[in-house]
Amino acid sequence: MRPVLTEIEIAEPGLVVLCGASGSGKSTFARRHFAATEVVSSDQCRAMVGDDETDQTVTAEAFDLLHTIVRKRLEIGRLTVVDATNTKAPDRKSLVELARRADLMVTAIVFDLPLALCVERNNARRDRQTPRHAIKRQHETLRRNARRLRKEGFGRVYTIGSGDELDSVRIGRTKLWCxxxxxxxxxxxxxxxxxxxxxxxxxxxxxxxxxxxxxxxxxxxxxxxxxxxxxxxxxxxxxxxxxxxxxxxxxxxxxxxxxxxxxxxxxxxxxxxxxxxxxxxxxxxxxxxxxxxxxxxxxxxxxxxxxxxxxxxxxxxxxxxxxxxxxxxxxxxxxxxxxxxxxxxxxxxxxxxxxxxxxxxxxxxxxxxxxxxxxxxxxxxxxxxxxxxxxxxxxxxxxxxxxxxxxxxxxxxxxxxxxxxxxxxxxPVGDRAHASLDISDVEGKLVVDTSLAGRLTIEAEQSSAALEVMSRFAVDPRWLPYLPPTMAPVATSTRDGYLEHPDEAFAYFRRAGVREVVCQEKHMGSRAVVVMARDADAAEARFGIANQAAGVIVTRTGRAFFAEPAATASLLAQLRAAAESTGLWDRLGTDWLLLDAELLPWSAKGVELIRDLYAATGAAGTAALSTASKLIADAAERDVMLDELSARTDERASHLGSFIDAYRQYCWDTDGIDGVEIAPFQILAADSEVLGRRPHAWHLEEIDALIAQAPDLLRRTDRHYVKTDDDASIADATDWWHSMTERGGEGMVAKPADPVTVNDKGLVQPGVKCRGREYLRLIYGAEYLAPENLQRLRQRSLKRKSSLARREFALGIEALERFVANEHLSRVHQCAFAVLALESEPVDPRL
Missing domain, CATH: 3.60.21.10 (Metallo-dependent phosphatases)
Incomplete structure (x- = not known):
């Protein structure tokens, strides 16, 4: 006599195939023991395809859909229950094959209830009924081949033989042993x-x-x-x-x-x-x-x-x-x-x-x-x-x-x-990773999981824009484990004569629960990422690339900073020697380093922008206002009094002079790399650690030591540490900002003392820039401080820019984490690529 079935153990994830004639209780059993999303029903598939669960003319299409759903669920490791008669071996074979391809266990639950009970249950149904002869045929077919189920590939087979068992049996779910x-x-x-x-x-x-x-x-x-x-x-x-x-x-x-x-x-x-x-x-x-x-x-x-x-x-x-x-x-x-x-x-x-x-x-x-x-x-x-x-x-x-x-x-x-x-x-790691890079890794819509910002989506249009830039201009992607994020400005100031002021920076971090921030001088140069190995062998071992420079210096878009490789090699040699002199290589136990920096002067990379935009604007404005002043003077000689217009023209000329002074101080002559300076402010990563998570104080101390070894190449970044709940500390930093910007400095970046800071609302801004009054003329125009212009500019929206800065920062940290963990280059490069792709978002470029 067969023992009474009291419990069914199924492996999760896995496939469960319900086998039984119509009216045997499969669907009721499935609803009772499994979530609706776990059950794939042939009747439901008929309805989805043909609008009618009983439409037998769409059976083939319905089962195509059923198999597709089952395959997709098993591929991603979901428990899947197939609710169909499954009385014929060929029908079951296709399901067993799906489980085999997914390398998951398949369990059969056989509903071997008496024929009379199946017919009775079927007759009681109000939605649809199956002819008695069809139920009899299904019942006989299942009984003939039920004993062969294990040979068909089912790992476990359970048989429910009575209505009492059907009502009382329990389902137990067990995780796979692994x-x-x-x-x-x-x-x-x-x-x-x-x-x-x-x-x-x-x-x-x-x-x-x-x-x-x-x-x-x-x-x-x-x-x-x-x-x-x-x-x-x-x-x-x-x-x-x-x-x-x-x-x-x-x-x-x-x-x-x-x-x-x-x-x-x-x-x-x-x-x-x-x-x-x-x-x-x-x-x-x-x-x-x-x-x-x-x-x-x-x-x-x-x-x-x-x-x-x-x-x-x-x-x-x-x-x-x-x-x-x-x-x-x-x-x-x-x-x-x-x-x-x-x-x-x-x-x-x-x-x-x-x-x-x-x-x-x-x-x-x-x-x-x-x-x-x-x-x-x-x-x-x-x-x-x-x-x-x-x-x-x-x-x-x-x-x-x-x-x-x-x-x-x-x-x-x-x-x-x-x-x-x-x-x-x-x-070598680099050779292996590079050999399998594929454009499919970054084309189309991308979804990137990050530890700091969760799942980020890159739309296909953004990917296309980034592919255009990276494929045409960027260096070998093996050199690009990281691209720097954008930075959000401080909230708009309401102070008279100011669009940005330190008050808003300190208030933001105080509200975010950050007790200490470091305010760093913002250099007017071009953002640069320095990737360097200790020597050529180390470059080949870690990056899979052998070149004379054993590293690169790239822009925010991954382009080489200098057209001449010799210029890059010379700068990297000096940096490498400074790291050797301070013992940085040995102290960090690494043969390679990534640095975030600013390369000066601005004209070293932005000479065309300065000439074609800023200088052209200055020259055109000077010529126009000079002509206007001459015409006003000529009118005065004819006793045509234009005092108000004269004063307005003089005011505009003063604004324009300040505009010209603002960009000129960021330009100086360079001959090759002579006169070029690098202002590093963060050591991003080394062989076994994402150093970008270390406190800013550590970075600045290590960088000061490098500067002492190469003072002609490296520029120090001035800084102030501020307690956000200490008025005296805030006042001191604010005075420093006023003094610096009044001398022509660009401004400052305020950052949490710990670069990666998270509160109950998520990632805190890794830094906000607070730019000086005169520098902002280059951004918003020579006359932006005119009261009517300033009032209009105070309506600027920062929400999208702030979100973009946080997302790009999270992607940068994710890229570094993956790179240090020696993950496949495609996974690292995906994050760096996503940073570039996000730059195509429609955000006001003046922010």
């Missing part, structure tokens, strides 16, 4: 041990574990994660297994399967396997232990899964690595790739399988940590890292500390096993 997203660690992910017990104990000790405890554990509740291949080749296989099994049982470790565990498990089960690659040594060592211990090992190996998804999906651990589309999936294919890697069946000169270099094109959000193929040193490649550093071959046993991303290694005591293939280093 899904540990709610487990945030912290973790210590340990590479292939291969029986190196001495090295394992030394590494655990160095990681802070109490190796004298039984089982071994960490006093701060950190946990080890073994990436597989604990066994074979080394002298301490049994001892390593003892450590790992006890730690896993105690909860102080996790472990996934490696290909060597897979093979040892089959051997312990008595299956025919080749005694190669150290398996014989493992079996010999285990023979020295009891049968009970060997059974324990066999059970432990049998319970190991293919991979883990951890820390909210930010971390994936798989023995041979795992492309993004397989993360959090469960199938034989996923297990094979996780254990053995993706191979094409070919062998190299050593007789070992040639594996597809999946990490070279990895673009996922999750960091993937793996082993399997030993390397000389663990290095990040596109947000993936191999931590098998060949301990058993005389290399090192390595662990990655997560979330810190720190590497900890111990040297092997000796060469325990001669490698078949010599250990080799990973190919």
């Amino acid at each position: 899904d540990r997203r709610d487990d945030a660690g912290p973790f210590d992910i340990i590479g292939d041990v291969h029986g190196c017990h001495t090295e394992l104990i030394e590494l655990l000790d160095r990681l802070g574990y109490d190796v004298t405890a039984r089982p071994i554990a960490h006093p701060d509740n950190r946990r080890a994660v073994f990436v597989g291949d604990l066994v074979d080749r080394g002298p301490g296989v049994a001892e390593v297994l003892e450590v790992a099994m006890s730690m896993v049982e105690n909860g102080s470790a996790l472990c996934i399967a490696g290909n060597h565990e897979n093979k040892l498990g089959r051997a312990l089960a008595g299956r025919q396997v080749q005694m190669t690659h150290g398996l014989a040594e493992s079996l010999a060592q285990l023979e020295q232990r009891s049968a009970a211990f060997r059974d324990q090992v066999a059970s432990f190996i049998d319970g190991l899964i293919s991979h883990y998804v951890l820390d909210g999906g930010r971390l994936v651990v798989a023995h041979a690595g795992l492309p993004e589309r397989y993360h959090g999936r469960a199938s034989a294919r996923v297990r094979d790739i996780a254990l053995f890697g993706d191979t094409d069946g070919e062998s190299d000169e050593y007789g070992l399988p040639v594996r597809y270099p999946w990490a070279a094109d990895y673009r996922g959000d999750a960091a993937v940590v793996y082993g399997h193929t030993p390397v000389i040193a663990a290095e990040w490649v596109n947000n993936t890292i191999c931590v098998d550093t060949g301990a058993v071959f005389g290399g090192e046993l390595t662990a990655l500390r997560w979330p810190e991303r720190d590497l900890v290694s111990v040297r092997a005591a000796e060469v325990h096993y001669e490698p078949i293939r010599p250990l080799k280093a990973e190919p």
Whole structure:
């Protein structure tokens, strides 16, 4: 007698296929146990296609729609329930194939209710009824082939055989075994041990574990994660297994399967396997232990899964690595790739399988940590890292500390096993990333997820505008991990004679909860991003580019600042030498740096703008007003009194003179790079850190040290620190601003002391610019201070500009985070590209 079904366990995500004749209660069951969005009904698809759930003439089109919806849901990992009769094997086969392609488990729930009950339920329906002969045919067809469901590919099959079961059965949802997203660690992910017990104990000790405890554990509740291949080749296989099994049982470790565990498990089960690659040594060592211990090992190996998804999906651990589309999936294919890697069946000169270099094109959000193929040193490649550093071959046993991303290694005591293939280093990151850049990464509508501003949308028109600029004028995109954001001005001032004033800057940050700001002199130059490596080898290793300058200096749009490469090389050489003299390279532990700066004079880059716009305006205005003054004077000689017009003309001439003085002081003669100055104000990033998150005080101190080493090239940025709740501090900074701008200075930028500041309303402006009265003549015109003009300008709207500044800043930080994390270049470049794309938004350019 069949046991009564009380609970159905389904894997989530996965596919659930309801199988039963019309009237068997499938739709009612689906509504009771699943969300409406999780159920894909053939009847609903008929209605969507043909406006009538009972219209059998659109069945083919309805099932095309059904399969499309199911495929899309499974692709993105959603539980999906198919409500259709599904009594025929061919109908089920297409659904099983969809689940197989998505590498998800498929469950069948069979509604094998008595025929009479199905007919009775069908007759009670008011919306539609199925003919009795059709129900009888469906019922008989399902009963004939229900026993073959597992052979069809269903991982689980549940049969509901009565109305009582239908009403009382419960649905239990279980996450896939690999899904540990709610487990945030912290973790210590340990590479292939291969029986190196001495090295394992030394590494655990160095990681802070109490190796004298039984089982071994960490006093701060950190946990080890073994990436597989604990066994074979080394002298301490049994001892390593003892450590790992006890730690896993105690909860102080996790472990996934490696290909060597897979093979040892089959051997312990008595299956025919080749005694190669150290398996014989493992079996010999285990023979020295009891049968009970060997059974324990066999059970432990049998319970190991293919991979883990951890820390909210930010971390994936798989023995041979795992492309993004397989993360959090469960199938034989996923297990094979996780254990053995993706191979094409070919062998190299050593007789070992040639594996597809999946990490070279990895673009996922999750960091993937793996082993399997030993390397000389663990290095990040596109947000993936191999931590098998060949301990058993005389290399090192390595662990990655997560979330810190720190590497900890111990040297092997000796060469325990001669490698078949010599250990080799990973190919340069830049070469790998550049090889797979594609225009599809940035064309059309883009959606970019950022940690500071959430999901940002770039419309297709904006992408097109950015593509036009970047494809025609920008440097090699491998040099562009970052483009600088725009900056919002302060709120409009109501003070007499002022459009912008420091009062509004301090008031904004005080309202935002920022207690300390730094006010920095705003240089009148051109924004520049400096990307430089310590030497040519470092440039090639990190950026995949070999050039004489070992770096670039680019504008806000990614264009090279100087047409002559020699000019760039000379400036970078001086900067590089200054960093060497101050010990900055070694202090930051980096071979490359990104700097945000201003390049002066303004005329070095903007000479055409100055000549064609500002100088032309000044010359035309001077000529016109001079002629007007002469005509007024001639009229006065004829006793035609034009006093009011004369005064107005004199006033306009005075305004124009101030306009000419305003732009002239930002121009001076340069010969090549002689006379060029760089005013750096932030060190954006180095090898292992987004330095842009450090307090501004740190940046300015480090930059002052650089300036001391290259005073002819580097210009100091004057600054004042202000407490937003201290009137004396505010008054002091305001006086400084008045003094600076009255001498002709452009103004200041007020920034939170901590560059990345978030309050309950979101991201606080990373900086607001407050420009001086005279400089604003260049922006709003020579006569903008005339009362009628100033009153009109006070109606300017800043909302869109402020939003743009925050979004572009968030994209910049996101780009730096991805770059430092060694994510695929396309993901980094997407953020920098988005900054340029947003610049095409319709915002008043004077802001």
